[in-house]
Amino acid sequence: MKEYDLVLIGTGSGMNIVDVMIQRNPEVKVAVIDKDEPGGICLTRGCIPSKMLLYSADLVRMIGTLAEFGIDVQLRAVNFQRIMNRTRMFIQSDINMIKEGLSHTRNIDYYKDIAEFIAPYTLKVGKETTIRAKMIILCTGSKPAIPPITGLQETGYLTSDTVLALNQLPKSIAIVGGGYIAAEYGHFFSAMGSAVTIVGRNPQFLPDEEPEVSALAKRELQRYMSILTNHEVIKTERASATNKKLVAVNRTDATKTEVTAEEILVATGRAPNTDMLHPEEGGIRIDEQGWIIVNDYLETSQPNVWALGDANGKYQFKHKANYEALITYYNAILGKKVKTDYHAVPHAIFTYPEIASVGLTERVAREKYGRDKILIGFRRYQDTAKGETMDVKDDFVKVIVESGTMKVLGAHLIGPHASVLVQEIINLMYTPEQSADLIVNGMYIHPALTEVVQAAFHSLMTPEQYHHLIEEHYRLPTQ
16 A cells, blocks of 8 residues: 555646645655546636637627728638637647646656545555555546436537537537536537527526626627527437437426527536545545535545535635635645635636626625615726727626625626626725725726726615616616
8 A cells, every 4th residue: 555645636726735745845745646637627628728719709709890890801711620629739738748747746646547435544546556645635626417308318418528529510509508608608609600509497597697797698698699598408319310409398387499409518517526536435524416525624524634626516616726725735734724715706707798706796795784784886888988999888897885884795797808807806805804995096097998897886876776777777688
């Protein structure tokens, strides 16, 4: 049995801890285990490859707007295979560099295999190797969740993992799911030229977003695709040699809708990988869904075994995993007692228009602070100089603060560069006071798009005034 100072399962954000450990102690011995290509989900089949594809989609949509600015261009063709190859080559280059580093670092034994617990602090790797360590960090990631749809396995389907292997653009694609993965790939395939139908189970498209953000996103995206909400897919089958068919039921009136497409993409969320890990053999508790249970310090039920990233089921974003890697380093390596703080975990959806959010939704802010204790700020892009020059219509910034203290509770943006504009709000939410005063009193470049953020904080109103404004005056969709 081989003994190590640390066993790390997964090669995503947990590698940040290994790198610093080796710098601190050149004699440390680490086992790094990953059954998949090294680099973690984000690099190999998640955020990075998908955003490379989405940038191409953004360019297609941008070209479609140029006539409004007096620029006469024609999009002659989209080379789908070249776009896919460019993405795969970039990703494979990074994977190869990581693999090289893992294989030639004397402190690391790299196992490209499946690991499973056989006893506390003891793991079986592959079929023959048994290893042990007093410290174990679990970064086991997640996998696509596949709903129990009749006929799905026989019909065949794509996931966000397998879609990256496509070389030929499907003429049509049906996407099962109404969340951010479905929205982003709907944007991509529609821009490439596929006929796209999104079928979501939730009554609200993008159900985790503010209703008015989701409604505007749905309206804009429906210019390029069909979006069905409140429909549950109950069956799939082969419609012909080249097409597949899915049957969806309206969850309100039970009417059935059939969608025929060349391909089906299942984008119904993520599921844990713990079925292969057998954490119970290591004394590690999991919840009903299979996510690893951790305390506020990211330690599992087994002392000195830690879990971060997708493995613990909390906020499945790469930036959250990086943050948790830092907290794990403080607590596991340095022996500190630093609690995790998730009050301002941001996210972005890279559709067209772009969406970004951080902190509380309006509904949660009302429940937590009281309706009369919050104020809402709102400004449309087009009501700023830069937004007007860009001819942006209806996109907006919404902010939520605590009345009296100006504490920032949340922010929700939809429009160009939303993922960039939200960052200064995120940064404020990590200051001790979390106050909007720095934005309110700051000097902003004019005319720059960042003015829309400051303008939102300059237009605070009660929730009642806000809803009257957007529904009666601006007539923005809210459902």
